[in-house]
Amino acid sequence: MSYEFILEDWLPQFLPLEVHGHYSAEVITSPCELCNNEHLRHGMRDQFDWGDPVPTDVFVMSKGEPKDRHVTKIGGLPYRDAEIDWPHTPSGRSMALLAQFNFTDSIDIVGDLPGDLLLIFGDDADGIVEPLRCEWQNVGIDNLVRDLPGDCMRIAPCFGSRCRTESFPDAIHLDQRRKYPQYSGKDVWQPFLLPEYQATQIGRAPFFAQTHRDEAPALPLCTVSTVYPSPHRPFPWVNVEEPICPPGKWPRHEDLLEIGDGGSIYVFIQDDGTLHTMTEW
Template identity: 35%
Template sequence: MIHQVFDLDYWSQVFPVDRFKDLFPDYPYVNTPPYVNEIAIDWEIVSPFHLVMNEHWKHQQSIHRQGPSVPIDIFVWGYGEPDKREVTKMGGLPYFPAARPWPQSDSNKPLEFFAQICFKDSLDICGPLPGDILVIFMNPERFEDEIFEEGCTAFHFEWVSIGDFPLVSYHETPGFDPLFLPCYGVIHRTNEFLDEPMAGTKIGGNSSWIQYEVSLPGRFLFQMNSITPELSLPYPFVNTPFINFFPYPEPKGKTSREANSPWEYIGHPMYWGDLGQIYFFLDDNKLSWELQSG
């Protein structure tokens, strides 16, 4: 395996469903009738807690229903740079050959590394592809203003196959932005119901549209979810027990929560729109995509 594998048995002991309310009484439970002190399940999968609860809910559903399902690889996230450069990640350093020219915009400015998706562990799901890793670059000149417009060209794609060659370093990465929080994906193989696709960063399955279904050419390949870790519980990231809000004085012009946000100190997680998702389709080696947010 290229990726670190999510250990569902271990994390189910960290977040035991039968004792969850006793262990975590301060969690923001749902108290909207007819629900009283219930755990919400309508979130995107980012943290270990999300995946444990989703798998438990899905198992409960499978007892009472029959319906088609398909295998997917879905990711929860670790904080920082991974041990292997080739794994799925957002921000940080890409798996990109040092000898390959760094992509530039039409105005000859270097693009920024956005994310990469490694399909090496998922070929039985997605089939043969032009490379092992899809490296995604972002054009900051277009991303903010055009990201929701039809035909937006904010992204540039490069396929890379895993090999033995020098990779770019921070000094050789002209589009490196240290303000973005680097995160890496920890993979989990599971099944999803075709009529209830799982929301999160995943390979295969069906796209979990936030707003409405969009017809794009080709087949659904993968989707990327905003990095929205569960900060009210332990392990918002698989390798990070807690991220605290820091008790520093409130800077002028910022709210208390903004002033004490951990992202002000460790870097900002990747997100777009109102915590949206980006859906990618592949048609004869050509990628098309759609972004939706709440």
């Protein structure tokens, strides 16, 4: 099975949708959201001084557990030896796997790392999902864990297809007199989501909702984004063609990873390999 998202194959299927007389940039979980943002970027290429591009691997999500355990994923079973003690919170509750990142195809972005995969465990006992433990693993484990503890928070599993794209952290809208940039003669709302994407990703230039990048504790390494598949368009997941629900109806995404009010968890790395995490919503 391929875990690559070939953007050129998907772009013709998903042109930006005009809604109530405008377009809008989107947070990315589904194929249509990444395609929407890429089309908008292209259509507004002359309206920005984009600055230097920063390579970024964005992950577009498929529903369920992957066939291969070692891929980038959210929730579910980790790529981890069954003989290792499961991590627990200070109160004794089993932590859940929040996310797992496979860096083997992203070394050209982030450089050499202490391991092939980074596992991020956490808990929601205090109301907001918080990362509590990060650990490195290497590909080649034979005795993988087969079951989750019964007392950890439930996160519906999904897994990523990698798409190499670019972030533009220094982008500047050239016409400051306009509140919004334009696409096909219409305003584009939420343009702040276009230079840097809010998505589960590997890379040095994610979208920060609150923190200025100069205030980051170290170099950005990877980002876990709230999972919210587009409910009304085809392919809400890479591996599911049917829309989740008809127009006018809204689903209940039970157990999908939600970080506060649609936020993200950021992982940073120092030169000596020390990791830091930060949550924004």
